[in-house]
Amino acid sequence: MKIVAVNGSPRKKGNTATILQHVLDGAKQANDQVETQLVHLYTYQYTGCKSCFACKLKNGKSYGKCALKDDITPILEELPNADAIVFGSPIYFSELTGMMRCFLERLLFPIFTYTENWGSLAPKKVRTAFVYTMNLTKPVMEEWGYPERFQKMESVAGHLFGIPSEVLSVYNTVQFNDYSKYVCTVFSEEEKKQYRATQFPIDCQKAEELGARLIAE
Numbered sequence: 001m002k003i004v005a006v007n008g009s010p011r012k013k014g015n016t017a018t019i020l021q022h023v024l025d026g027a028k029q030a031n032d033q034v035e036t037q038l039v040h041l042y043t044y045q046y047t048g049c050k051s052c053f054a055c056k057l058k059n060g061k062s063y064g065k066c067a068l069k070d071d072i073t074p075i076l077e078e079l080p081n082a083d084a085i086v087f088g089s090p091i092y093f094s095e096l097t098g099m100m101r102c103f104l105e106r107l108l109f110p111i112f113t114y115t116e117n118w119g120s121l122a123p124k125k126v127r128t129a130f131v132y133t134m135n136l137t138k139p140v141m142e143e144w145g146y147p148e149r150f151q152k153m154e155s156v157a158g159h160l161f162g163i164p165s166e167v168l169s170v171y172n173t174v175q176f177n178d179y180s181k182y183v184c185t186v187f188s189e190e191e192k193k194q195y196r197a198t199q200f201p202i203d204c205q206k207a208e209e210l211g212a213r214l215i216a217e
């Protein structure tokens, strides 16, 4: 059994990577036979879908597969064989990061068919989850319509991999080690650090529970 976490943050030790590591740790604690992998997208050179449609060409040699060849080609080939995939991204301007979006275009578009009810060419059912980390608090992100916005990609992934995606959102994250060094008047370092000390351990615990659920028999 294998679970893969995909980090869509440029920071290898940031909020998103930390939460993803807890998801993997939770899976491992639940079953020590589980293989875990953490992929840092920003270490690869790649683009989003180039709309070549080779993945949809009748009798084409790349039918159902991404024909673009770059650094993420081996990852795209292997990932649909995992038993669980966790996509983690910081929120940049109310969206997934561009790198995560490009990655998802490449992963999901080839297995998405232009047929009645939008079919799937995924080789098997895979449990998926989306982990978001963001500066905003829960009430503000809800007021800004984030859940509805993110739900679109979650439902595509859940539909294509045959099981609805799970979601874990982590709010009010700490961005800087020392807020006094940066021009930043809208966030209070004291309030952020207080929230971090009390809520982040709970979020890490939720991440471990998510990891255990994703690999449960």
Ligand SMILES: Cc1cc2nc3c(=O)[nH]c(=O)nc-3n(C[C@H](O)[C@H](O)[C@H](O)COP(=O)(O)O)c2cc1C
Residues within 6 Å of the ligand: 009, 010, 011, 013, 014, 015, 016, 017, 089, 090, 091, 092, 093, 094, 095, 133, 134, 135, 136, 173, 174, 175
């Ligand atoms: C370019 C950029 C844009 C951002 N836009 C938003 C945003 O629209 N909403 C939000 O809540 N946080 C925003 N943030 C804050 C990050 O989402 C947040 O700090 C996140 O937890 C960082 O994750 P990381 O530590 O894994 O990199 C932004 C950060 C950056 C660098």
